[in-house]
Amino acid sequence: MRRSSTETKAAILKAARERFAADGYDRATIRAIAADAAIDPSMVMRYYGSKQLLFAAAADIDLRLPDLSAVPRDEIGRVLAAHLVERWEGDALQILLRTAVTDPDIAERMRTVFAAQLGPRVAELTGDPAEAPARAGLAATQALGFALCRYVLRLPPVVALEREEAIAWLAPTFQHYLTAPRPALTEHLAGPG
Amino acid sequence: MRRSSTETKAAILKAARERFAADGYDRATIRAIAADAAIDPSMVMRYYGSKQLLFAAAADIDLRLPDLSAVPRDEIGRVLAAHLVERWEGDALQILLRTAVTDPDIAERMRTVFAAQLGPRVAELTGDPAEAPARAGLAATQALGFALCRYVLRLPPVVALEREEAIAWLAPTFQHYLTAPRPALTEHLAGPG
DNA sequence: ATTGTAGGCCAACGCTCGTTGGCAATAGGC
DNA sequence: GCCTATTGCCAACGAGCGTTGGCCTACAAT
Numbered sequence: 001m002r003r004s005s006t007e008t009k010a011a012i013l014k015a016a017r018e019r020f021a022a023d024g025y026d027r028a029t030i031r032a033i034a035a036d037a038a039i040d041p042s043m044v045m046r047y048y049g050s051k052q053l054l055f056a057a058a059a060d061i062d063l064r065l066p067d068l069s070a071v072p073r074d075e076i077g078r079v080l081a082a083h084l085v086e087r088w089e090g091d092a093l094q095i096l097l098r099t100a101v102t103d104p105d106i107a108e109r110m111r112t113v114f115a116a117q118l119g120p121r122v123a124e125l126t127g128d129p130a131e132a133p134a135r136a137g138l139a140a141t142q143a144l145g146f147a148l149c150r151y152v153l154r155l156p157p158v159v160a161l162e163r164e165e166a167i168a169w170l171a172p173t174f175q176h177y178l179t180a181p182r183p184a185l186t187e188h189l190a191g192p193g
Numbered sequence: 194m195r196r197s198s199t200e201t202k203a204a205i206l207k208a209a210r211e212r213f214a215a216d217g218y219d220r221a222t223i224r225a226i227a228a229d230a231a232i233d234p235s236m237v238m239r240y241y242g243s244k245q246l247l248f249a250a251a252a253d254i255d256l257r258l259p260d261l262s263a264v265p266r267d268e269i270g271r272v273l274a275a276h277l278v279e280r281w282e283g284d285a286l287q288i289l290l291r292t293a294v295t296d297p298d299i300a301e302r303m304r305t306v307f308a309a310q311l312g313p314r315v316a317e318l319t320g321d322p323a324e325a326p327a328r329a330g331l332a333a334t335q336a337l338g339f340a341l342c343r344y345v346l347r348l349p350p351v352v353a354l355e356r357e358e359a360i361a362w363l364a365p366t367f368q369h370y371l372t373a374p375r376p377a378l379t380e381h382l383a384g385p386g
Numbered sequence: 387a388t389t390g391t392a393g394g395c396c397a398a399c400g401c402t403c404g405t406t407g408g409c410a411a412t413a414g415g416c
Numbered sequence: 417g418c419c420t421a422t423t424g425c426c427a428a429c430g431a432g433c434g435t436t437g438g439c440c441t442a443c444a445a446t
Contacts, residue, residue: 101291158327173369185357197423222402
């Protein structure tokens, strides 16, 4: 017995996380993951049952958001931006993003994550609770868009941004979506009725 | 001869656009595309050579941005937001987004598109041309993030936003990234040197 | 020393995919 | 009416995938 089963399971999981993050679900093959973990592909099946179950284990991560209720109202944007830039650099978000665009189940799970983790927090600090989902959704567009461009698509100018620089630019946007009054709709496209 | 070759080629291209947009490159199979176009898979090869070439034909679309130099400086955000909401609903962006996250070549192409189409426009209206790439990149994060959440991930609160509502929320963000003065960096994380 | 078991590899199955070559049928030009 | 070329389908190949079952090997307990 070269390694303990625990060690091997961990090695497989680590390789799986890296491969899924780098290549997405379809292009990350069991054979490649096994090769990275220096093990036979059949062992992956023994330890995790199937590719789907292995992915479920690899994607079982909570990108937990900071406790927004504890921060002053006018610093929420900055806290969210800082968290985004400093804590989302790992594999976690890349795994979800690279898979969610293709796999309906993962997309559903992303919807759940944001509805469950961001929604309620925003609702607490919004005057009108009916506005909370829209505000949380808009914040999600900026958060996921930044992660997409910086960590997945690697747009050069977005990658080049220093941490503090990125935070300084993004903070007002989050602040706007979460705390600004509902913007007035301009009339020239609203139509007569 | 049931159809003219031109008709068949067009039918294949249409089916390919829809399948690539819905399923991404890997999961959209030649066989499924051929079935949608009511044709034998081998004909797809005859007309387009290979799956890669078919994709190239299907993805040969320019998501051209509006002429920003023609609009008043303080309406740029609104024009960009309106364009985003009104003109990016089709298959085009979905094809690119669903594929770019997995295929390095398409990601590279997205980088080119944004560098070539958004960069120069922004440079024209920015005081310091050195800041232009960063501003264009930040605008891209919000644009792609909105498209991702609304058209690909289909986050319910983002889908639910009415056109004018979405525009009213997004416009200030674009305005901020493109025309606001460079934000001051806070010192408490900048470090001594 | 024998035995039981847990960790590991090998070989292969069945499936789907992109891709290819050959053959049938139908259209239009002479 | 024949000839040619275009349109189309069928059958199959080869590769890569997830997955399975059997067999080997080294350790631990007896």
